[in-house]
Amino acid sequence: KAGVTQTPRYLIKTRGQQVTLSCSPISGHRSVSWYQQTPGQGLQFLFEYFSETQRNKGNFPGRFSGRQFSNSRSEMNVSTLELGDSALYLCASSLNDRVDYGYTFGSGTRLTVV
Amino acid sequence: DAKTTQPNSMESNEEEPVHLPCNHSTISGTDYIHWYRQLPSQGPEYVIHGLTSNVNNRMASLAIAEDRKSSTLILHRATLRDAAVYYCILRDLNNYGQNFVFGPGTRLSVLP
Numbered sequence A: 001k002a003g004v005t006q007t008p009r010y011l012i013k014t015r016g017q018q019v020t021l022s023c024s025p026i027s028g029h030r031s032v033s034w035y036q037q038t039p040g041q042g043l044q045f046l047f048e049y050f051s052e053t054q055r056n057k058g059n060f061p062g063r064f065s066g067r068q069f070s071n072s073r074s075e076m077n078v079s080t081l082e083l084g085d086s087a088l089y090l091c092a093s094s095l096n097d098r099v100d101y102g103y104t105f106g107s108g109t110r111l112t113v114v
Numbered sequence B: 001d002a003k004t005t006q007p008n009s010m011e012s013n014e015e016e017p018v019h020l021p022c023n024h025s026t027i028s029g030t031d032y033i034h035w036y037r038q039l040p041s042q043g044p045e046y047v048i049h050g051l052t053s054n055v056n057n058r059m060a061s062l063a064i065a066e067d068r069k070s071s072t073l074i075l076h077r078a079t080l081r082d083a084a085v086y087y088c089i090l091r092d093l094n095n096y097g098q099n100f101v102f103g104p105g106t107r108l109s110v111l112p
Helices: none
Strands: A005-007 A010-013 A019-024 A031-038 A042-050 A053-057 A064-068 A074-078 A087-094 A109-113 B009-013 B018-023 B031-038 B045-050 B061-064 B070-075 B084-092 B106-111
Touching: A005 A087, A010 A019, A019 A087, A019 A109, A031 A074, A042 A064, A042 A074, A053 A064, A074 A087, B009 B018, B018 B031, B018 B084, B018 B106, B031 B061, B045 B061, B045 B070, B045 B084, B070 B084
Parallel strands: A010 A109, B009 B106
Antiparallel strands: A005 A019, A019 A074, A031 A042, A031 A087, A042 A053, A064 A074, A087 A109, B018 B070, B031 B045, B031 B084, B061 B070, B084 B106
C-alpha cells in the first residue's frame, strides 16, 4: 500500500516568503504529525492533528501553522521565512492517536531558505 | 515526557547480533517504549514497541528490564542496511498527542 507522501520533496524559498508543505497520510490513517529536523536541534515536534483538530503543538513560533482536511490530508504553512527555517520537514501518520500504535513517516520535504 | 539516554554511537560487524541499550530511569507505569530508526536521507522508520513484556517482530526484538528502567533493542543479524540512527522514545498512554520527543539517538555503523 502507498506510504506517507510528502510534496514537494525539495523547495528553495527566499527569506520573507511563505511556504506550504503537503502531506498525504496512509489511507485510513486519521492522525498526522509534523516534525522539523535540523543538524543542530535534531527532530522536533511541530504539531499533531487528529480528525481535523489540532491536538498538540510544539514550541515553535506562530509563523508555523497547519491544518488537516476531512480526507486526513494535512498541510503546514510557514510565513515570513527565516534562514533558520531551513530544515527537513517530516510528516508522520497513524491509524489513530493511541500511543500503542506505531507511526509511519514520509521521506520529508527539504526546505532551503536563502 | 520521561527522558531516555542512549550511547551516541555503536559499531557492529555484519551478520553479528547487535544490542542497542536505552536507559529510562524515570519511566512511568503508563509509558510505552518505542524504537524508531532513521536511514540516511529518509524519514524515521518504526521498528518495535512494548510496555512490559519482551516483544519480537520481523525486524528486531525488544527486551525490557523487569523494573522497566532500561530496554535493549536486539538486531539478531546486522546487515549493512541496518546502519542508521536508532531512537528510543517513551510514549505516555495518557498523552493522546503525537509529540514524540526524539533524543540524539544511537548512530549504528555496520562493518562488512
